[in-house]
Amino acid sequence: MKNQEHIIKASIQGDQRAQRELYEAYRVRWFMVSMRYGKNRMQAEDILQEGLVNIYRNLKSYDATRAAFSTWSTRVLINAALAYLKKSSWNDALTNLDDLHDQQDSDETIYDKLSAKELTKLIQDLPVGYRLTFNMYVVEGYKHKEIAEALGISVGTSKSQLARARRELRNKLESQLTASGHE
Amino acid sequence: MNKMDDFFRKALTDHNVDSDGWNIPDEQVWLKAKDSFPQEKRKRRAFWLPLFGVLLLTTVAAWGVYSHRTSDSHRIAVEESSLPLSQIENTAEIVSTDQGTALFTEEIRSEELSNGGLAKSPSQSDQKSDNSKVPARLTEEIKITKSTIAGSITKDAPLAKTSQTVTTINTAPTTEIAETSSPSLASGASTNDLQVTAPSQAQLQNSADSTFLAVDNSSLIPASSKRDYSPALSMLDNRINLLPAHLRQEDLHIATIEIPRPQYPLWEIGLKYLLLPISLIDELNLEDDDGDFVNLLVNRSRGSGLNLSVHRWLGARWSLQSGLMASRFTLSSNACLQTGLSTDDLGMIESGTKFALSRSSALQVNPDQVQLLPGVELAEGDQLKIQGILDLSVRSINIPIILNRHWARARGHEYHAGLGIGLGIYKLAQEEMELTFFRESQLVAEPYLQAEEIENKVDLFVFLQGGMRYPISKKLFAAVNLRLLLTDPLLSGLDVGVHYRWHR
Numbered sequence: 293m294k295n296q297e298h299i300i301k302a303s304i305q306g307d308q309r310a311q312r313e314l315y316e317a318y319r320v321r322w323f324m325v326s327m328r329y330g331k332n333r334m335q336a337e338d339i340l341q342e343g344l345v346n347i348y349r350n351l352k353s354y355d356a357t358r359a360a361f362s363t364w365s366t367r368v369l370i371n372a373a374l375a376y377l378k379k380s381s382w383n384d385a386l387t388n389l390d391d392l393h394d395q396q397d398s399d400e401t402i403y404d405k406l407s408a409k410e411l412t413k414l415i416q417d418l419p420v421g422y423r424l425t426f427n428m429y430v431v432e433g434y435k436h437k438e439i440a441e442a443l444g445i446s447v448g449t450s451k452s453q454l455a456r457a458r459r460e461l462r463n464k465l466e467s468q469l470t471a472s473g474h475e
Numbered sequence: 476m477n478k479m480d481d482f483f484r485k486a487l488t489d490h491n492v493d494s495d496g497w498n499i500p501d502e503q504v505w506l507k508a509k510d511s512f513p514q515e516k517r518k519r520r521a522f523w524l525p526l527f528g529v530l531l532l533t534t535v536a537a538w539g540v541y542s543h544r545t546s547d548s549h550r551i552a553v554e555e556s557s558l559p560l561s562q563i564e565n566t567a568e569i570v571s572t573d574q575g576t577a578l579f580t581e582e583i584r585s586e587e588l589s590n591g592g593l594a595k596s597p598s599q600s601d602q603k604s605d606n607s608k609v610p611a612r613l614t615e616e617i618k619i620t621k622s623t624i625a626g627s628i629t630k631d632a633p634l635a636k637t638s639q640t641v642t643t644i645n646t647a648p649t650t651e652i653a654e655t656s657s658p659s660l661a662s663g664a665s666t667n668d669l670q671v672t673a674p675s676q677a678q679l680q681n682s683a684d685s686t687f688l689a690v691d692n693s694s695l696i697p698a699s700s701k702r703d704y705s706p707a708l709s710m711l712d713n714r715i716n717l718l719p720a721h722l723r724q725e726d727l728h729i730a731t732i733e734i735p736r737p738q739y740p741l742w743e744i745g746l747k748y749l750l751l752p753i754s755l756i757d758e759l760n761l762e763d764d765d766g767d768f769v770n771l772l773v774n775r776s777r778g779s780g781l782n783l784s785v786h787r788w789l790g791a792r793w794s795l796q797s798g799l800m801a802s803r804f805t806l807s808s809n810a811c812l813q814t815g816l817s818t819d820d821l822g823m824i825e826s827g828t829k830f831a832l833s834r835s836s837a838l839q840v841n842p843d844q845v846q847l848l849p850g851v852e853l854a855e856g857d858q859l860k861i862q863g864i865l866d867l868s869v870r871s872i873n874i875p876i877i878l879n880r881h882w883a884r885a886r887g888h889e890y891h892a893g894l895g896i897g898l899g900i901y902k903l904a905q906e907e908m909e910l911t912f913f914r915e916s917q918l919v920a921e922p923y924l925q926a927e928e929i930e931n932k933v934d935l936f937v938f939l940q941g942g943m944r945y946p947i948s949k950k951l952f953a954a955v956n957l958r959l960l961l962t963d964p965l966l967s968g969l970d971v972g973v974h975y976r977w978h979r
Contacts, residue, residue: 306514308774308809309864315505321490323500328487337504344508408486409497415483430480431487458479 329373343369422457743786747972751778810865866906887946
């Protein structure tokens with residue numbers, strides 16, 4: 293998209309209007325990513341803030357021939373989220389979790405009754421290790437090997453974290469739907 | 476990957492704004508983050524380029540004029556040749572000297588700057604111009620041919636020519652010199668009587684017993700100092716040295732120079748580039764007594780224009796100026812307005828009626844469209860901050876009338892100062908801007924989109940100006956002028972350009 297290229301170029305040159313335009317175009321996407329990685333809105337905003345700084349500072353390294361800007365910027369943002377959460381000592385939380393088995397989905401229809409906001413809230417309530425693994429694997433499409441490298445854990449741990457995240461989410465979904473009378 | 480994963484992925488990758496705005500980040504996130512972004516490298520605007528261009532042109536022109544003058548004033552060549560007497564048609568041009576009899580002919584090509592040329596050659600010398608004054612300013616070239624006459628001349632031979640014109644020449648710019656015609660030679664005068672085709676300010680005149688230099692009027696300069704005045708005078712001096720001894724008078728007063736009368740120009744036009752210093756400002760803070768302030772952090776700005784001026788001189792020191800000033804100013808800046816809320820303001824915000832929140836004409840807010848965030852309540856005295864990116868452009872055409880006082884200084888420098896009024900036609904355009912409202916760094920309202928605004932207005936203005944002119948030539952001047960608009964100081968500017976002058 294020529295217009296976007298122009299905006300990115302202008303942003304690289306420090307044009308504040310272009311920087312703002314770029315932000316307007318992607319702020320929802322970026323914030324939703326941040327919301328999934330943060331424990332709450334406040335953390336999400338911190339993540340977004342640090343992510344924005346990294347995105348705009350590294351705009352020069354963006355190569356439009358290798359990836360879409362949305363993909364590239366989301367990756368930069370996720371890295372910022374990981375760095376942010378690392379500062380919050382999430383590694384400890386990752387290694388102390390028990391290894392649990394994956395479970396099959398019990399009721400597929402319940403998902404349709406939840407909004408993105410509610411789903412995000414469910415993810416936010418997950419322990420940080422579960423949350424990261426689930427987001428990276430399920431939503432962003434990372435491989436377990438990539439997750440393991442990014443988080444500094446083993447591939448097995450990544451898989452177990454994902455399984456626990458799924459189980460937790462399923463339990464939360466069921467309890468939430470029960471409480472709200474959906475079921 | 477299972478169905479729950481698919482559901483989460485689909486739901487969470489839908490990046491549309493939710494109806495309750497939960498997925499829109501707080502404005503503070505952006506404001507805090509953007510301070511760490513790479514800042515625009517302010518391009519050093521080439522405002523000095525036009526200035527440099529004008530100075531360069533001025534220098535080149537001045538050099539050209541100066542070198543032309545200098546070389547011309549020394550371009551006097553004397554060629555000697557042998558000439559048979561039979562080829563001499565006009566014996567009036569024969570000069571008898573101690574060194575023999577010679578014939579001087581000369582070609583004088585001269586140009587008078589103020590009236591387009593004074594090309595008087597001996598061939599034109601028979602034109603009657605008795606007592607007429609032709610101002611001579613600048614000699615371009617003088618060529619003298621000295622021919623030794625091969626033959627004898629009868630003393631009593633009648634002279635064929637009885638009158639001649641002498642063209643006076645002077646390189647001094649302010650001196651007017653007379654061109655006179657000599658009286659007819661008396662019939663029967665001998666060739667020993669002096670006849671000189673004198674390319675100078677003086678004329679040798681035949682008389683019964685003596686020769687004298689006819690002087691036009693009052694002011695005389697001694698021959699001993701004539702070299703200081705003109706190459707032509709020096710040349711004349713050489714001629715005099717060729718005269719018979721009894722005819723030479725070392726102390727002759729040979730030239731006339733009129734005292735330069737006070738002169739002043741008639742008309743003058745100027746074309747100047749206008750630079751608006753406001754375009755060089757990076758940040759601007761305006762504050763009033765109530766503590767309200769407007770801060771503009773300039774991202775980009777540009778201000779320039781053209782000033783075409785016409786001057787009519789009313790006397791040696793006063794001139795009346797008018798013309799056309801066209802200027803354009805563009806500004807892109809981060810604007811921040813802080814204002815304290817009064818009770819009236821509050822009521823108007825909450826009721827959404829006829830209130831324009833901003834004290835600045837650039838930040839007009841329609842309260843109908845300002846939506847306070849849920850749970851936000853404003854109180855009297857709250858300091859409300861409004862931020863946005865302001866893109867503003869102002870185009871103007873001004874027609875001034877200015878009375879100038881002039882001071883002449885050495886080497887032709889002139890200074891002037893003036894006071895004037897004018898009529899300005901302005902077009903102000905402000906692009907669409909998004910405004911955000913904060914109270915102590917907390918966002919209190921939804922972003923407000925202010926529509927594009929275009930305003931045309933006619934206004935009177937009053938201003939002072941001052942500057943100087945530097946002469947490139949007699950008629951061409953380099954000029955610098957500082958203009959201070961008393962009614963709108965931000966649009967004050969500096970003019971640099973050239974003026975062309977018509978003299979009386």
